[in-house]
Structure formats: C-alpha cells, structure tokens
Amino acid sequence: MGSPPLLILQGITKKFPGVLANDQVNLEILRGEVHALLGENGAGKSTLMKILYGFYRADSGEIFQNGRPIQIRSPHDARKFRIGMVFQDFIQIPALTVAENIALFLPNLPFLLAQANLFRRIDEISKRYNLTVDPAAQLGQLSIGDRQKVELLKLILADAQVLIFDEPTRSLAPHEIEGLFRVFANLRRDGYALIFITHKLQEVLASADRITVMRRGRIVETLPKNEATAEKLISLMFGEKEVHSSPPRKELRGEKNPPALELRHISTRGEGLKTALQNINLTISPGEIVGVAGVSGNGQKELGDFILGLEPCSAGQKFLFGRDATPWPVSRVRGQGVAFIPEDPLQMSAFPWLTVQENMAVSHLSRYSRQKGLAIDWEAVRGDLNRSLERLGFQVPSLFAPVGVLSGGNVQRVTLAQETAHDPRLIVAFYPTRGLDVRS
The missing domain is CATH 3.40.50.300 (P-loop containing nucleotide triphosphate hydrolases)
Incomplete structure (x- = not known):
C-alpha cells in the first residue's frame, strides 16, 4: 500500500458565462511526485488549479488535505495550507530587487526586519535546488528563466508543500527547460508535490511520474508514465478525432x-x-x-x-x-493588410471583459459598423469569425464568452482567427504557436 493522497479534489465544478470549465472533476495528488495535467486548449486545466490555489471558487465540490476537508477561498487560504502556484504571467515588481520581491510575498516583511537572514536563506535554497539568482539584482533586468526562479524561491521560502506550475516552459529557451526539469527532480526527491499544466507531450513523457488528461472540463484518465505513449495521450486528449498534419504549402511565384x-x-x-x-x-x-x-x-x-x-x-x-x-x-x-499577432494578446490586443465576438468587432470596427457607427453588424462579425476558426481548424468554447475567462491557448486561437479573418497580405507574428496544443 502506498501513502495516502496529500490532496484530493472531489466533484469540482466551475462555470463561467458561456463556458463549463470544470465538470465534476476528481483528482488525487501524492507526496513526492511530479504530476502532469495534460489537455488541449480550453480543457479546464488552469481553471482547476486556480481553484486549488484559491484564485477562483468552485461552484460545487470539495478539497481534502491529508484526509481532512479544507476550505480554500483565496490564495491566502491556499498558502496557509502550504499550496503555492507559479502563474504564466509572473506576479512581480520589476523595479525592485529579487530580495525585495520575495520579501513582499512573505509574511511580516522579513526583508525589513532581517535582511541578512533573508539573503542567507535565498542563498541556501538557491544552491540546494540550483535556483541561483543574485538577491540584490533588479528583477526587471533578469531573463524570463531567472524571473521564474524567483517565483519558485518565493514559494519554497513561504514553506509551500504543493507547487503548481501553469505552462512553465511556455517562454523558456531549450537550455532553461532542461534546467527547470532538473529542479523538478530535486524538489520531488525532497518530498514536494509538483503539478505542472501543459500540452507538450515530450515534456510530460520525460519528466512526469503520473499524467492526468483532461478533455472538455472532465478528467479522462490518470495513468503512470510507464503506461503512457505519445499516441495514447493524443487519443485521450482529443477523443476519436485524428490529428492531421498540415497540407503541403503551395509556392507563390510572381516575379512581377x-x-x-x-x-x-x-x-x-x-x-x-x-x-x-x-x-x-x-x-x-x-x-x-x-x-x-x-x-x-x-x-x-x-x-x-x-x-x-x-x-x-x-x-x-x-x-x-x-x-x-x-x-x-x-x-x-x-x-x-498587415496583421499582428502580439506576444501576449491578453495584455496587448484583447479586451478581457469583452466577449470573443465583441473583440472581433472592435478590432475591425470600420468594417462592421453600420448606421454611421451607431450599430454593429453582428451577423457579419460571427460569420467572419466562424469561417476563420473553421479554416484554421480551431474550436473555442463560445463566441459569447468574455475573452478573459478563456484559457491561454484559446485566447491565442481567437487572436489568430481574428487577425487572419480578412486575408491579410503580411502577418507579423510573435510566438504564434505559444500556448497552442498539438492539434492546433
């Protein structure tokens, strides 16, 4: 008999306007394991973990820690239960130093009370887990990989036992990805429970002890790594749908x-x-x-x-x-006719509080406005957007859902469909595949 689960999520359900993000989800997390949460864009992975961290509240369901029910209503509650999360977009103040950013996350502002002690603790943990960063460095001058290390240092110094990572390799260089998974192995050795959200199959097969696959807000299967293959995981992620390769590209020859x-x-x-x-x-x-x-x-x-x-x-x-x-x-x-795919659509081009179709209308207002700007041709908006999504082979939960409640991958899908809907002559794209699953 193995040790009992450290955490049990039971019957977790969460709805957003137009989206059923989690539907009666049951999940167990063990001590000393790297647990991959795998699924296509919009499968409900990030929402489930944000519920565990207290960022969202479940509409129904329970969470148990060491067999006892716990109430997590906020990230503050989650930290009391030794649960921490590294988000895709780091919660940091670039103008402050590494140590100052860490101190602000910890209770009682220890940096102001015992700066030397905090520097010593950062140095100890950095060496133990190969998270080396200069505590005195200005955070805004660090690479993405080093800034991620700072987020992890925050959680370890705050005594977190469960570490959640939301697509941790999304912005990392290849050598940084290798380094991150070495850190995972060291933390696992010391008994930490690590959960990482991803849709990258090779990373899952290389680093996870157990893999949970989600599809359309539900758990499809949890399996150990030795029972997983890329083909099986793809089948679990997408059901019976085949993942087709792209057709060969036609060369456009026009010397004039x-x-x-x-x-x-x-x-x-x-x-x-x-x-x-x-x-x-x-x-x-x-x-x-x-x-x-x-x-x-x-x-x-x-x-x-x-x-x-x-x-x-x-x-x-x-x-x-x-x-x-x-x-x-x-x-x-x-x-x-120049289209633009920004590196962070939610921050740079989308309005999170507007729906998918409203964002489409705003981005092409002159095309869809009627009656001297007093009305919008919503039928034309939906028609163009649906045709573009279909041409790209994308699906999104709803055109009536606020963009801010969509997963990162679905935000990217919407942005690509929106920008390519009217046959642009030139596309300028920063990381166009960022956040997209294998089928997309």
Missing part, C-alpha cells in the same frame, strides 16, 4: 510582384530597456514564411514593432508592397 516587406539598412535607437536594431536588411516575398530566431531579448520584439509602425527608425527605409512606408503610423500599416 514587389516584395511584401523590404527593410534597407534599418537602425533604431533602442531607448530605455529596448534593444537597438543595427543595420538590418530583410526582404520577404509574397507567399514566403520567414522565421526570426534568437534568444529572447535580442531585438526580435523591436523588429516586429518597427515593421508594424510602433517604433521609428534612426536610419534606413521600410517598404511595404513596393511603397515607402518608413514614416507610416500603425493605422496606415494595418490598413494596407
């Missing part, structure tokens, strides 16, 4: 067409924390896909912002479809 985009000797100033572009030359032809690779923070975002018209250049010229677009504002660039 000017380049969709041409950058000639572009340089920017790189003010503040921005990376300066230096003498960039780039030509993209119609029908061509060009990937821009590099370690995060080396100018990719600034390049995209410049193409879109968000940043001016200090030297060089930009041409769109054969026309000098160097001085054009964003509105004119967008008006020429």
Whole structure:
C-alpha cells in the first residue's frame, strides 16, 4: 500500500458565462511526485488549479488535505495550507530587487526586519535546488528563466508543500527547460508535490511520474508514465478525432510582384530597456514564411514593432508592397493588410471583459459598423469569425464568452482567427504557436 493522497479534489465544478470549465472533476495528488495535467486548449486545466490555489471558487465540490476537508477561498487560504502556484504571467515588481520581491510575498516583511537572514536563506535554497539568482539584482533586468526562479524561491521560502506550475516552459529557451526539469527532480526527491499544466507531450513523457488528461472540463484518465505513449495521450486528449498534419504549402511565384516587406539598412535607437536594431536588411516575398530566431531579448520584439509602425527608425527605409512606408503610423500599416499577432494578446490586443465576438468587432470596427457607427453588424462579425476558426481548424468554447475567462491557448486561437479573418497580405507574428496544443 502506498501513502495516502496529500490532496484530493472531489466533484469540482466551475462555470463561467458561456463556458463549463470544470465538470465534476476528481483528482488525487501524492507526496513526492511530479504530476502532469495534460489537455488541449480550453480543457479546464488552469481553471482547476486556480481553484486549488484559491484564485477562483468552485461552484460545487470539495478539497481534502491529508484526509481532512479544507476550505480554500483565496490564495491566502491556499498558502496557509502550504499550496503555492507559479502563474504564466509572473506576479512581480520589476523595479525592485529579487530580495525585495520575495520579501513582499512573505509574511511580516522579513526583508525589513532581517535582511541578512533573508539573503542567507535565498542563498541556501538557491544552491540546494540550483535556483541561483543574485538577491540584490533588479528583477526587471533578469531573463524570463531567472524571473521564474524567483517565483519558485518565493514559494519554497513561504514553506509551500504543493507547487503548481501553469505552462512553465511556455517562454523558456531549450537550455532553461532542461534546467527547470532538473529542479523538478530535486524538489520531488525532497518530498514536494509538483503539478505542472501543459500540452507538450515530450515534456510530460520525460519528466512526469503520473499524467492526468483532461478533455472538455472532465478528467479522462490518470495513468503512470510507464503506461503512457505519445499516441495514447493524443487519443485521450482529443477523443476519436485524428490529428492531421498540415497540407503541403503551395509556392507563390510572381516575379512581377514587389516584395511584401523590404527593410534597407534599418537602425533604431533602442531607448530605455529596448534593444537597438543595427543595420538590418530583410526582404520577404509574397507567399514566403520567414522565421526570426534568437534568444529572447535580442531585438526580435523591436523588429516586429518597427515593421508594424510602433517604433521609428534612426536610419534606413521600410517598404511595404513596393511603397515607402518608413514614416507610416500603425493605422496606415494595418490598413494596407498587415496583421499582428502580439506576444501576449491578453495584455496587448484583447479586451478581457469583452466577449470573443465583441473583440472581433472592435478590432475591425470600420468594417462592421453600420448606421454611421451607431450599430454593429453582428451577423457579419460571427460569420467572419466562424469561417476563420473553421479554416484554421480551431474550436473555442463560445463566441459569447468574455475573452478573459478563456484559457491561454484559446485566447491565442481567437487572436489568430481574428487577425487572419480578412486575408491579410503580411502577418507579423510573435510566438504564434505559444500556448497552442498539438492539434492546433
């Protein structure tokens, strides 16, 4: 007989407007295990863990810890029960130091009372779990991987026993992902229970002890790693639906067409924390896909912002479809058929409190407004959005659900459908597959 479960979630149900996120979910978490919560976009994974952390309240259901029922109404309650969570978007103050950010998370502001002791504790835990960061460093200057380490240090210093990670590898470089799973193994060795939400099959198969698959708000199956294969997990994630590969791309040959985009000797100033572009030359032809690779923070975002018209250049010229677009504002660039997929749609382009169809209407207001702007053609909005979703092979829970209640993957689906609905001539996309499951 193994040890009894550390946590039991029983009959958890949660509804949002237009979305049944969790439907009678039962889940057990064991001590000293890495437990992967796997499922397609919108399966209910993040909602379930946010209920466990007290970020949401379940409409019905119970939570047991060591066999005793507990009430978790807030993150403060969760921390009392030694449950912590690292969100996709870190809860940090970039202008403060690492130690100051950690101190603000801990009770009684220990940084103000015993700075030397806090530095010592950070150093001890950093060395034990290979979470090395400088306590005196300004947090805003750290990489995404190091900022994630700070979030984990907060939880360990706060004496959390259950550590929840919401898509922890989403923004990490490959070497950072390998390092994170080594940290997982060390924490598991010391008896921590780790739950990580993901839809990346290879990471699950490489690092998890047990795997729970969710589909449409329900648990489909929980199985040990030695019984899991990629094919079986895909079948559990999507049911009987097959996951098809993309059709071969047709080459567009049009020698008379000017380049969709041409950058000639572009340089920017790189003010503040921005990376300066230096003498960039780039030509993209119609029908061509060009990937821009590099370690995060080396100018990719600034390049995209410049193409879109968000940043001016200090030297060089930009041409769109054969026309000098160097001085054009964003509105004119967008008006020429340039679509934009931001790196964080929920923060940069979507209105979380508006529904999916309302966001579509707002982003293309001139196309859908009627009666001199006094009315919206909702039938046209829904028609265009549904056609775009179907063309991409995407499904979302409801066009009437607020975007803010959707999973990160479904927000990405909505953004892609919205931006490609009207056959753009050029698409500028930051991490377009971020948050998307294997089928998407």
